[in-house]
Amino acid sequence: MFSLQLKEYDIFVGDHREPLSAFLKAGNYSKIVVLVDANTKRHCLPLVLEGLDFEVFTIEIPAGEQHKTLETCQQVWSEMSQLSLDRHSLLICLGGGVTGDLGGFSAAAFLRGIDFIQIPTTLLSMADSSIGGKVGVDFNFVKNIIGFFQNPRAVFINPVFLKTLPDSEIRSGFAEIFKHALIADAALWSELQSVHDLRQVDWERLLPPSLAVKKRIVEEDPHEKGIRKALNFGHTVGHAVESFSLKTGNPLLHGEAVALGIVCESWLSWKLAGLPELDLHEITAFVRRFYEPYPLRTDDFSQLLALMKKDKKNEQGRINFTLLPEIGAAKIDWYADEKLIGESLEYYIREFQ
């Protein structure tokens, strides 16, 4: 069991049973509700309820990003009302990013805020969305446009839940982990070089240093005014490719698209920010080790650029990047013109096809 103390709450990594019981006992909640989807209800809820000495209610939402909407929130709020939750009640979000983001938002807005905790069940939500207090939903097909910053009371990360996940989900979460190494922890990056099979990784050992990077950055800049943008490395291109891939019927998971974005933005880092060429090649080879090539074509570039222009972090229409001057360090607020971004995509095509 490893625990990471943040300013407002703790993250527990390892077997959740003891710390969860202790947390619930100390909280003395009037009612406890677990938010699940069909998958986590079946695969994860039994492990959470096992040996738990509390009466627990469940609310089930439909699985999938397409349900991360205000309509689903309204379903959750209706059921919360029917269960007569009061301000001393607790919501446990048991699932991936959708359950965590939507559940956190629903709890934070019910009766002006009831307590919630996160039990992430995907590697992506363990590595990424369990820290940082971002909660919210999609609206009018724009991701996370409705939401706010509200921290959970605690996060329980138990890698046992990863056993039932498909490989693609593990790959997706892994991208955020090695991104954290690239932007702020060169030692972790070195350690990751010894990883060859994602099914053999000891996550209980690898997650804590990765979480520590994100903790450091979000506590320095909780509302994303500055340095928190460092976490955006790989995401300017990554988000665009993710959206693009959804439309083409060959969808990439978030982290898979970010891995592609990391290759392109490492190339931009080499071109603009002084990243040594050897490091660029090391990063490229590392991504190739775990991720299938994605069939990008030069014809797609204009669509990708149009998507990049919609990024929340842009100012005055210029496309904003976080780049690496070296492995283990990030600098925010770089801008690249369309020609250079196109060349970075060409680099990806060359290296991966």
Add this chain to the structure above:
Amino acid sequence: MFSLQLKEYDIFVGDHREPLSAFLKAGNYSKIVVLVDANTKRHCLPLVLEGLDFEVFTIEIPAGEQHKTLETCQQVWSEMSQLSLDRHSLLICLGGGVTGDLGGFSAAAFLRGIDFIQIPTTLLSMADSSIGGKVGVDFNFVKNIIGFFQNPRAVFINPVFLKTLPDSEIRSGFAEIFKHALIADAALWSELQSVHDLRQVDWERLLPPSLAVKKRIVEEDPHEKGIRKALNFGHTVGHAVESFSLKTGNPLLHGEAVALGIVCESWLSWKLAGLPELDLHEITAFVRRFYEPYPLRTDDFSQLLALMKKDKKNEQGRINFTLLPEIGAAKIDWYADEKLIGESLEYYIREFQ
């Protein structure tokens, strides 16, 4: 011009034009949007735009509490998206409680929070809802059940907007003002004794001490864990009577119902908390001076008690009150049984019919 400095923002009382211009200039906003309803668009917007040297967009929502819903928020968010608001944009809420609460909520949840300011145009919102950071909407016919605490960047209170308000709206807001005096400012209560005609009041002089009471209380307890419940004086009975009156087709405005509640809860204060009998009579006479009798009947008591049991502040089913040990002081967390609450309603009937 009077200005009240709160921890996170300032409240300006008086002509808004100069401080508003200065605020907008300092904010350097990428876009400015005013949220209005049909009434404030017609009666108040011209006064806000007058002499303002900024491009301003408007979003219009339907007037009335029945539109303080998530559906209206979705309309606002759609228009915000269409206007391409970014994180450096500002929403100006121009109106009463509905516009302020719903606008504040919409701004606080858009892109995880954009700045908003309040320009209240009713006496109730000037006196009450412009301080305290409560924003939100109704859901499934429960008032303010969805929302959170988020302060505006500034509040501009210009009593000129009161000129177009009907008398009932002035009476409604006035209840919160004398409530503030009763719970925490005996000197203000004395001063209020000289008020006889609500159309002749110098609000620029009376609002600041009333606002100062609320400021002191909400800054001590922003999230309503304790002393903030003092503001609830008159509201346990008041909310129940308000809801009841809506169903009977003889609706009371919020403050009108609170004035009735203040009479009943002053009686309970005399009975339980040591309020001198003379003070009870002074309060009763004061309410009678401004408010029409409401035709309560003994037969309605069971419905009223059922409504009181739903109050958010109750614990373990007991009906929670704030009571006055003397004029100018409040004590929270009193409980009264149904018989005594019934007697307090009988006192109202006796005195007002």
